[in-house]
Amino acid sequence: MKKTVLAFSRVNQEMAERLAQDFNVIIPDPKKGDINAQFNEALPEVHGLIGSGRKLGREQLATAERLEVVSSISVGYDNYDVEYLTERGIALTNTPDVLxxxxxxxxxxxxxxxxxxxxxxxxxxxxxxxxxxxxxxxxxxxxxxxxxxxxxxxxxxxxxxxxxxxxxxxxxxxxxxxxxxxxxxxxxxxxxxxxxxxxxxxxxxxxxxxxxxxxxxxxxxxxxxxxxxxxxxxxxxxxxxxxxxxxxxxxxxxxxxxxxxxxxxxxxxxxxxxxxxxxxxLPHIGSATTETRQAMADLAYQNLRSALLGERPQNLVNPQVWKG
The missing domain is CATH 3.40.50.720 (NAD(P)-binding Rossmann-like Domain)
Structure with a gap:
């Protein structure tokens, strides 16, 4: 049975198709109503999250009972409550070096x-x-x-x-x-x-x-x-x-x-x-080149895929949660 992945920010069509090869993929659509409502509705069924720019911690993830990994498409991780994720045994990954x-x-x-x-x-x-x-x-x-x-x-x-x-x-x-x-x-x-x-x-x-x-x-x-x-x-x-x-x-x-x-x-x-x-x-464009954003997306995808398939991700922010 396929695990379920939820994108918590926009992802391109290529990533959506790659994810869909291995997982059930949920991508909130602004045409279907409130993005936050769609995100919260999907959380209880989700095993993996991928994206950037959303604060995620105790309050936001309370209903995410199946969550195993948060794959951030960023090098910084101050948006995430690392202590809470570690307490829950949820892996947090990021995308250093490529940017x-x-x-x-x-x-x-x-x-x-x-x-x-x-x-x-x-x-x-x-x-x-x-x-x-x-x-x-x-x-x-x-x-x-x-x-x-x-x-x-x-x-x-x-x-x-x-x-x-x-x-x-x-x-x-x-x-x-x-x-x-x-x-x-x-x-x-x-x-x-x-x-x-x-x-x-x-x-x-x-x-x-x-x-x-x-x-x-x-x-x-x-x-x-x-x-x-x-x-x-x-x-x-x-x-x-x-x-x-x-x-x-x-x-x-x-x-x-x-x-x-x-x-x-x-x-x-x-x-x-x-x-x-x-x-x-400038409007926070440090990594905003076509080549770098693609490299970040590729690495975030690999981190997420590895974690959900039971392989140690390349870039673990909280390695103490990994038991494998």
Missing amino acids: TESTADLGFSLIMSSARRVAELDAYTKAGNWKRSIEPPHFGTDVYGKTLGIVGMGNIGAAIARRGRLGFNMPILYSGNSRKSALEQELGAQFRSLDQLLAEADFVCLVVPLSDKTHHLIGKRELGLMKKSAILVNIARGPIVEEPALIEALHNGTIRGAGLDVYEKEPLSESPLFKLSNAVT
Whole structure:
């Protein structure tokens, strides 16, 4: 008898067909009414969940009595109550590594576009304001040779550091829970406390996972430690930055600018950030390339299939639940 899989976000036709080869597949359809109602109605019969962007924990999964695995199409898993899933013996899988390079590309593009005021001057040009040579009020700042600070030197942080050091001759500073001796040797990266890094770096790039420890890691005090000429880039999670403090710092000139792909509330249709010319604001597109999203979907499919067929998944967030 086939097990049942429920998609809790949109999946493409190819994935739906692949899943249907081995499982009964339920994909909520907005044309058939409320998505949340369809999701909740299907839960009691479901053995596997696959998708991204939905908070799943004790309250949301109370009726999912047959659930064996949640396969997230993401590297981050702060949307899931890992402790609860582990308590229930439910495997949680994610899709690390396959999005490292595309997310690093996005992070460095925010460094470049913030420094050279790309979005601002694109709008300026399209509005018909370019009537003479650009003057100092519209000048940007150099990236080459400036100091790059990475907060959270994991795979993505290391990939950004390589782009900065090898491509732009940038001295690399980093902070985190542990020293990275291999990267220190490879890139000449230097370890700093967070406060030291904030004070020294020209560009501060946040690449840490969201946790109780990193929630509002960057607030008014931390922004005040940064150079007035510095730029903050956040491609991690929105709540790592205290947003009102950042808005105030950008408005008052405490820092030069910010490049943001993530926010405290998402999706975000209105924000004071959108009115600030020194903030580049993107709609959480870190991994949003055709190739990377396909690779993430493929890995999530493999994780789900393995778990439901009794094989250890490649990427277990909570390996202690696996008895096989």
